[in-house]
Amino acid sequence: MQDEVRKVREIPDLFDRGKTATGLLRDYQASVTELSRIRRETLDELKNQGFSQAQIADGIGLSRGRIGQLATSGPAPERAFFGDDDLVVIVGQKIEEGRGRPVIATETVTAYSRLQVLAASYSLSTTMESVPPPGLANLNRHNLVVLGGPRLFPMVAQMQESDPVLRFEEGTDGKWSVLDTRTGERHRSAREDGQNRDIAYLGRLPRPDGKGTFLVSAGIHPTGTQGGVAYLETALAELYGEIRDKRFSTLVECEFDPDTMNVTRAYRATPVYRHAG
Template identity: 45%
Template sequence: MPSSDLERIAAIADPYQLIRAATERLSAAQQEVTELARLRRRIIQELHAQGISYAQIAEQAGLSRGRIHQIKHTGPAPEGAFLGTGTLTLATPLKREAGNARPVVAMEDVTAAKRLEDLARGFDLAVSLEHVPLGGDIDLNRPNLIVICGPKLSPVMAELYESDPVFEWIKDGAWTLKDRRTGQSYRSGEDSDPPRPVDYAYLGRLARPDGDGSVLVFTGIHPQGTLGVVDLLTSEIATLWGQVGDHRFSTVVAVEYDPATGEPVKAELASPLYRHEDT
């Protein structure tokens, strides 16, 4: 840690405050080390992908070739940054069910959040869980925020989705997603006649309202789609990271699911993966 931080903490007279401050600074330092290691591994991979040999990278970086190989294959994987860096905040919505005075969280949202948390921790990312409150008023102007919530439960999220330059949510009897560029509409199989065990979900990284960063958001038209997005992220996050990195984007995910359990059987992109700077 910087000497100024060390000196500041060492000068704290109250021993309990000193322990607390030292613990907080150690936690922050460990996160910084993790993200620096992730960044270093990512740059080595990118340079090698450009055709630069490990020997050349080692020479220019002042490291041995063996050390470069070691860095490339150890430490936190770069694609974890698709979710964010440091400590992620993962928000799921509270709902008011008929006949239930207490707000609840849909079981599918709980499951999706737990699986995404497990995925993030596998990339050495810390996760803090919270809820989008009843009424949907959530502060989106925070770093490393992931929100699992659609436009129905939150006017704040509805306004965020409206900022997407490609997709729009349409309520016409049932919710659908529409691609403004192609005119393609995505309607859940549950709302079709006859019903089919297929759902569609939105996945995107959108600009925060204050313009100072982005928010990763996703939700299915129905809960099965939400679970499908997590299934896709678990299996394809490296590919997604390679295509969009930390840029803003949006896409639609098609999810086939077991009608008996609601569990995803197959999840894949149903639309192009639009990078917003290209639209």
């Protein structure tokens, strides 16, 4: 690290020096934040294994008082559910009925706003990328979240085929459902029956390049996509405790206010299914 700093100091061009220093500061700060999270999680794990504060202090080489301070400092462990740095969030555009122009559904915008607030509570910033039809998005990126399903993103549909349990299917009537192959139950959106409920596929899928994963909240309708985010608002710590950074999928059902289209309640409709890999 010090060698890199010395190299920056020796850059003759002042603009290049300032630009390089700014980039390294951002990278180092992101690393410091993640190291703080790892340390806090490690202290939690040692405590859960039955080690006393004195034993932990001796093992790590810090005072008992300092260990007590560090136990609650830094981001919470579940921050790692999203990754180790700021998030890139992809949202899809759809063709507006009657006007033929691409737009982002209001519920999807709300989903992004809710995710932005949730991420900020874990010291993560977000950048939104809007993808027009036919939904050709680059999924080969770290810390990526996709808000939308197979209707908007063909590549997401292909990657969801790797899910051994939950399967999106389009009926002959053009309506979508999710089949749970373990139970044989087919989950449909109650919104299509005039009810104020929707469902979403929430999971971590492999990237097309095989070099990582990405998160996806894919509703049958945009309200469902928002529901996946709403579920994380209350269940992130529990979900992270179950699956950490591994691949998984589950279905989330949500209830929404028909006047505002804001999700008011979200809960799991299936178990959390862990995937191999």
